[in-house]
Amino acid sequence: MNNQQNNALKSSLLDKFGFEGFRPGQEQTITQLLNGQSSLSIFPTGSGKSLCYQLTALYLPHVTLVVSPLLALMKDQLSFLASKGIKAASIDSTLKGNEAQTVMAGVRAGDIKVLMVSVERFKNERFRQFIESVPVSMLVVDEAHCISEWGHNFRPDYLKLPSYCQALKISLVLLLTATATRKVKKDMAEKFNIRDEHIVQTGFYRQNLDLSVLPVAESHKNSQLEQIIKAQQGPGIVYVTLQHSTEKVAQYLKQHSINACAYHAGFDSDIRSQIQQDFMEGKIQVIVATIAFGMG
Numbered sequence: 001m002n003n004q005q006n007n008a009l010k011s012s013l014l015d016k017f018g019f020e021g022f023r024p025g026q027e028q029t030i031t032q033l034l035n036g037q038s039s040l041s042i043f044p045t046g047s048g049k050s051l052c053y054q055l056t057a058l059y060l061p062h063v064t065l066v067v068s069p070l071l072a073l074m075k076d077q078l079s080f081l082a083s084k085g086i087k088a089a090s091i092d093s094t095l096k097g098n099e100a101q102t103v104m105a106g107v108r109a110g111d112i113k114v115l116m117v118s119v120e121r122f123k124n125e126r127f128r129q130f131i132e133s134v135p136v137s138m139l140v141v142d143e144a145h146c147i148s149e150w151g152h153n154f155r156p157d158y159l160k161l162p163s164y165c166q167a168l169k170i171s172l173v174l175l176l177t178a179t180a181t182r183k184v185k186k187d188m189a190e191k192f193n194i195r196d197e198h199i200v201q202t203g204f205y206r207q208n209l210d211l212s213v214l215p216v217a218e219s220h221k222n223s224q225l226e227q228i229i230k231a232q233q234g235p236g237i238v239y240v241t242l243q244h245s246t247e248k249v250a251q252y253l254k255q256h257s258i259n260a261c262a263y264h265a266g267f268d269s270d271i272r273s274q275i276q277q278d279f280m281e282g283k284i285q286v287i288v289a290t291i292a293f294g295m296g
Contacts, residue, residue: 005034012058016084023048025202029174030056033138038173038194040144042185042201045178050077053140053174054086057113060137065170066116067161068142072276072293074116081114088114091121094273104130119146119157122164136170144175148187162191222252229258229286235279238288250288259285265292 009030013019022030029041029052043049054077057064068074074090081088089103089112106112107130121127139161141147146158165173173192180188189199216224229236238260240246246262253260261284263275276293278284287293 006031009055012055016058016086017051017055018084019051023051025200026052026055029200032198032200033172033174034059036172037198038171038192040175040177040185040189040192040194040199042177042180042199044203044206046206047178047202049142049176049178050080052176053138054081054114056138056174058086060113060172062110062135062137063107063112064114064138064140065131065136066114066140066142067119068116069118069146069158070143071118072280073142074118075276076280077116086114087112088116090116091127092116092118094269107134119161122157122160132168136168138172138174139165139168139170140174140176142176144188145177145179145184147175147191148184165192222249225249226253226256226258229253235282235284236286237293238286239293240288240290243290246288246290250286253286253288260288261286263287263289263293265290 006027009027010021013022023043024047025041025043026048029039032039033052033056039052041049041052053064053066066077068077071092071094074092078088078090087106089106091100091103095103103112103115107115117127141158141161144158147161173194175188175192175194177188185199185201188194189196214224225238229238238249240249243264243266246264250260250262261275261278263272265272267275272292275284275287279287
């Protein structure tokens, strides 16, 4: 890519996204993609992985298809893109009536630059027929480590993405993750024929994250959780394994003056969407959830 093209990228970065400069790894990734080189980018969470496809999509002739395992992340990205005047949409379980058909029509007309879906959407025959009927410039796989590692147990459909990509004749691929061992990195790249020189890795470390384990007797769990939450500021998520546990723990926290709400797959989709929206808007301090929170 020549200087004129580099200047155009930086101009778009400022004009469309309001950023004066690229973060580490972003410019290399975007340049590779615009040169037609499929890439694997491994950046820490919060370091701007999404910009790599968002900016690239502006320069591609057809839709960019983004596969994400998190419904909450999809909605957050769509809101961000809309705020930047970039036409994007999702096809997911929250759509009602003819909304999915409206999105498909927008993609066919070339009005939508970014389309976001969960990997399970590929099981839908109507969706597969649709996506086979439109030109796709780039496939983006977010949380791409699912292809190799915990996807075997958590999201097994990720393992089918390479074959979907081949069947759809999508020649340009971007894999994004913040989590990859050497073995997983090698496996991801091999599955999509990404060359070693097109793997962009900036590291994993984040100063603002802390991981700790606190042994607590079963009878003291709720009271200990209450103390931890009250010692913190801002919103938080408490993950539990069972649906009924979300409601029991949330009820306990509410009884102790904490603005908490349960979230699990047993709730109607409208209720789940409203809870998520309220949480994002700061109307709920703590979500007590199963892993259904965020899934598409």
